[in-house]
Amino acid sequence: MSLIRGKSTEKTKASFPELFFDLVFVFALIQLSHTLVEDFSSTTLAESILLILAIWWLWVYTTWITNLLDTDKEAVRLLLFALMFGGILLAIALPEAFKHRGTAFAALYCAMQLVRSVFMLYAYKGVDRPSYLTFVRITVWVIASSVFWIIGGFASLEARVAFWGVALLIEYVSPLARYWVPELGASPRETLDISGEHMAERCALFVILCLGETILTTGRTAAEHMQSNLSVMVFCSAFLTTGFMWWIYFHHGQQKAADKAETTSAPETVAHGLFTYGHLPIVAGIILTAVGEDFSLSHPEEHSSLKTTLAILGGPGLFLIGNIWLKLTAARKPPLSHIAGLAILLGTPVVLPMQQNFTIQMVSTVTLLLVALWEYVALRKAKATTA
Template identity: 65%
Template sequence: MHPASRHRAAEPTEAKGAATGKQWIRKADADQTRASFPELFFDLVFVFALVQLAKTLASDFGPTALVEAALLILAIWWIWIHSTWVTNLLDTEQDPVRLMLFLLMFGGILLAIALPDAFGDHGFAFAVIYCAIQMGRSFFMLYAYHRVDAASFLTFLRITLWLVLASAFWLVGSQMETTPRIAFWSTALLVEYLAPALRYYLPGLGKSAPETLDVSGKHMAERCALFVIICLGETILTTGRNAAEHMADDMTFAVFCSAFLSTGFMWWIYFHHGQEKAANKAEATSKPETLALNLFTYGHLPIVSGVILTAVGEDFSLSHAKDESTMQTALAILGGPALFLAGNIWIKLAAAHQFPISHIVGFAILALAGVLSALAANYHLQFLATATLFGVAIWEYLALRRASASTA
């Protein structure tokens, strides 16, 4: 934790009117490294959102649908990671904070309901709900920090103004046809994703100073790990449902076993070494806000996206196991694990400053297989993806054991 931030958080407020808001902010001596029950409850809403997204993408995997799905993944992730930053700073045992989380959950459910037709008739509803979640949470933080911590208040003021700009693109885009809607919503997400990298610079207000917010890096590491668990769990649910629908085919059981093992290997690759390194790095760093931005806000996005795309690919391999592969099905079956490995390369490089050679080789194999995918059936690609993930997992495991033995 940043010393100056601890000092600010411990300072008594000078205004009686700010006392309520200050009570909502996590105390400097609070146990902040474990996810609270309200946060875990909040995460449940994203199981539904991810299931909706995977089903939507599996039903239509054309070029336009893929772009739309990418935008929806970015939107869902941005809501969740921003909410995680907020709960990192707040005391989730306080009733107003819990109420805020429940309202965000309700908004998240409505957003998930509108998600399948977000680029159709439910576009306006999706945009309004999305903006309400983002703006409502930001206004809550403005009130919490008002006359309590001037630097943090200004940071959230800048965040709010950036969100106002993005909201204009969301709302205007919701009134457009599909192509201009994609353009407007892409611009909205570009604004939101660029803002933290630019430290929320605004003319007249400048930019936020580094390490302004009192962030717990270890808490962020745990929260992101739990979200990865949610995504992997969604993949298991999707795989089980699809296997039950196609179990009459003699190939289904083998493909199901392969898909299940793929999910298990993904769990191993992320949690056996990468998550631990990320957590240790987050705990030891003197710049938790900067680390959280690079390692978690941006760094976990390809991991989460890769898991979701893997679920779609496993849907294809179960429902059309013996069909000849196309570039579209190969993109899901092989692209999901490849994107997952790319995210883990980023995480492990940032956390341990070492190139995970096994991951790079695995990524290269999947990319090469994608080029040659027209020569195989879908189940061949599924088996190859599983074998590649297994090879990466066992290679890294043996390499770590050798490294541990050499230093013992």
């Protein structure tokens, strides 16, 4: 019995096993946020960037295969449960990945990547030759990156960053190279039968999970530091920041991305642009925003250092960059409101140097409010013009 979703069956909704699988990554994101809050040095930030890239790649490529598979089949569900278990162990090892748990982290990461790829070879064998060969190529690239992951796991800290950086570079370049390997060559374009609408929904749900993680982290920090009226004001600002991020992404951009992915004649290519790469800065921005809100809540009257300013303003900035890419790719029109908001965030440290953390937090919140209002008014005017 085939494990592949039938070509006549359009997969548009996320299944319960997929949603269950996503919960593991909430834990991983919380672990990552806590690591950054505890030590926001340049070294930890560089290490966290590598870990964010790794977590995202695990999640997004699992989403690709569940897009192709029939998640009602027991074998597929067992695969997801196995990946969940590996993901929990990976999240446990994550805070110490650049210390004494580097080997465990690398081994778990590679095992999840390889198990998933080998399962797809099994699922496509004798069913769809071009897709099967695509996953042969993908498996070769996974093996190549795994070599650097494992070597890095045994290496010293400085070398580990380099080896893992190379491993991630191999993985992130592989779709752009269309998984070229000797003898087989590159994978033909549009080989995989991707459901764009399903990919759009899965990424939207992951963004909700990230925003939810931000609220959980903010609530936990607020409960520990809610001793003054200033803390209450900063908490309200942090909560509104999360709400405005939700509005900016879901009011217009997410639906545009879904429409583009659903109607395009090149769903595989568009899915890579919109989802595989396009959502990465959005997710990273939300995680960094949670870190910045922790700083502003725990030390609201402290004068902002370079690192706290980077977290408080950099998170929303990354988020806006991701949404600019998303809306430009989907609508072929640059969102001026987002570009203006990004300019305000970049200019704030120059115009308002050495301000208190709560002031920088307020600037971040007001900037996102202006972006949301500007886009809302512009869209209303555009609809009125075309009506």
